Amino acid sequence: MQIKKEDLRTKLLDAAEKEFYMKGFEKASIRAIVKAAGTTTGNYYNYFESKEALFEALVLESDQAFHVMMDHEEAIDRPDDLWHTPDVHAWREQLKPFFKTLLPVFNRRFYLLIARSEGTKYAGRREVFNRFFAEHFIDHMARFNPDYPYAPMGTILAKQLVDGILNIIESADTIDAYEDIVIEFILFIAIGTMGILQRKELSHD
Amino acid sequence: MQIKKEDLRTKLLDAAEKEFYMKGFEKASIRAIVKAAGTTTGNYYNYFESKEALFEALVLESDQAFHVMMDHEEAIDRPDDLWHTPDVHAWREQLKPFFKTLLPVFNRRFYLLIARSEGTKYAGRREVFNRFFAEHFIDHMARFNPDYPYAPMGTILAKQLVDGILNIIESADTIDAYEDIVIEFILFIAIGTMGILQRKELSHD
Amino acid sequence: MQIKKEDLRTKLLDAAEKEFYMKGFEKASIRAIVKAAGTTTGNYYNYFESKEALFEALVLESDQAFHVMMDHEEAIDRPDDLWHTPDVHAWREQLKPFFKTLLPVFNRRFYLLIARSEGTKYAGRREVFNRFFAEHFIDHMARFNPDYPYAPMGTILAKQLVDGILNIIESADTIDAYEDIVIEFILFIAIGTMGILQRKELSHD
Amino acid sequence: MQIKKEDLRTKLLDAAEKEFYMKGFEKASIRAIVKAAGTTTGNYYNYFESKEALFEALVLESDQAFHVMMDHEEAIDRPDDLWHTPDVHAWREQLKPFFKTLLPVFNRRFYLLIARSEGTKYAGRREVFNRFFAEHFIDHMARFNPDYPYAPMGTILAKQLVDGILNIIESADTIDAYEDIVIEFILFIAIGTMGILQRKELSHD
DNA sequence: GATGAATGAGCTTTCATTCAT
């Protein structure tokens, strides 16, 4: 009746991933997780010392990657020169290798970290993520069109970017060309942003 | 120390609006609501027969408006002719009167209906909303560029639209030019969408 | 089926007093207390917000009295002149009015505070109590017989005093002449202490 | 990494002695004991069949010595003739050899037996110990002063004796002249008792 | 209309003990 430690640990992590994903940390039930993993609450505590420890086991790596991202903001700016490229196709080709390095970060557990961590010590990550992009958007907007009158759009577009990333992660299972979709989405954000800023360089022929 | 019935009912609704907004239906606490409204749990049940009934009282109107929206899809398509307008400024002017009629619907209680209703019978509204727009996006994409290869973008862009509307409602309190922001956001979505579809009509001069 | 609030509160306090007395704070069971008081755990939390709050409700007054005692050390020293009185009977008469003021403090709840508070924020009271008396004993011993070689006796006699007070409180229910017994006990401590210190003034005729 | 059976058994006993001493039988944790002994809970049950069996292994010898003591009450009475000796110094000298035989009994495990056995079958030992001395005190009191009116003092003084012995054992580690302190303490009890009984023989010159 | 006492099921966590390996 005994399972090798790693097996059950993995089962617990898998069950927890689903449960946290469906209900969020606070509404998730340890009872439901252990039931799904085929064990008992008592035994659960041989594997994880608390509910939060289980969540942490799921998101720790993602959180480290998250902090690396936050600390290397210049990387996000690297495709900056693209803003002067008129050709959408060229954009795609140049964005591809850049996002290749980012894609492995955008997985389900990253989603838990950003979108399902209320009640844990990771609760504020989404806000940090939003603000991180908001600063960049505000900066870009000021440089491209200092007269653009709708300041709150910086915040809103940043949230759009974050929401979009999370949405894509959510549907990643059912998407074939996951990588391409991320590229398309970034392109969508870039073009839309430039559009409302009235920049006409893009799509000129 | 009895209060006129309507007064307390209103206080309960206001307190509930805040609580549901902050925590969502399931994590919201009736105790916290009645405390904020200055009454007791016992008395609460003279006004609403359950936790869900209180939520329903808040969102019922919004839900009716939501269904009207869902049933009059052609309204959403009305700005369709804009897609051929090359001028962003013209877009803004034409979108304005159209969204004037929609804005009163996009209030806090609509937000509760779409984004805080998990655990109630309204739980699926967001999904309906998403799908509603997804169909339109897919349709537009097919018409504008039948060869565009990234089908899942329809779903994603629809979610972007819904997320954006909800984000704007969330920050409506702190935004001056609420209406203009909605227009800017729609514009952003439209331009971005056309951009990835490679349509070059817009912003041509 | 409903009891007036104060009634059940009193029942809970009584039941808790017994349970804490028998098992100490940590081993005491809320379930056992509420069962003895004839209610449910859910209802218990309408009366006290935690296990510790219940304990605190029992000992708060005693703790205040305890601090008054600790802050008025000179009162403890007041019978100091007695040490030169040779007559045990005179001691009794002089101690009586002095301890009259102290006796109401030495009740069952004081016992809980000193001897059953491990696991609560009151955990250290017994040690404070011991040290308080130890200092006095050490002081007295130095003055009465600077050459007495067994220094640790100060600590031990202080503990004897504290233990004795607690023992008397424990058996107070079954004792007729509670007040007199306290006097006899203090006398016992005083005479014993002087005896080992080799002071011969007492009981001389 | 197997250890010779006796080694680990000893380690478990040592760890248990500390744990039971610190927390008492019921609050002691097997997990903590096995961890301190460097083994696992499973292995623990190769050495002791239950929590109580471990406690029993610790106190069995002490309990036998305890019963010997209880059965040879006349030994306790042997210093009886001292009660007529007027000289404290003489008391000390005569008590010394007598208690030499008793001291080895008063060790840490004896302390566990008397003061940390609640929840085990040894739970009542302290009460037996108290009663044992109480009978002697009552007896002495009746013989020395048949008119002494405070009967409960017998019980209280017996408890004082027991408490004192336990207190001294507790602090034995930090005391130099352990044996002398026991003598001083007995003397303290004897003189204090005689004092309240109004016997004036002692300390007369 | 209003109060708050009462209920009972739910939650996460701890524990001594058992047992397959």
Add this chain to the structure above:
DNA sequence: CATGAATGAAAGCTCATTCAT
């Protein structure tokens, strides 16, 4: 001998809801 996975009961506490007053 040793491991540590597994069990199940118990702990303190929270919650929406009911109901006597």
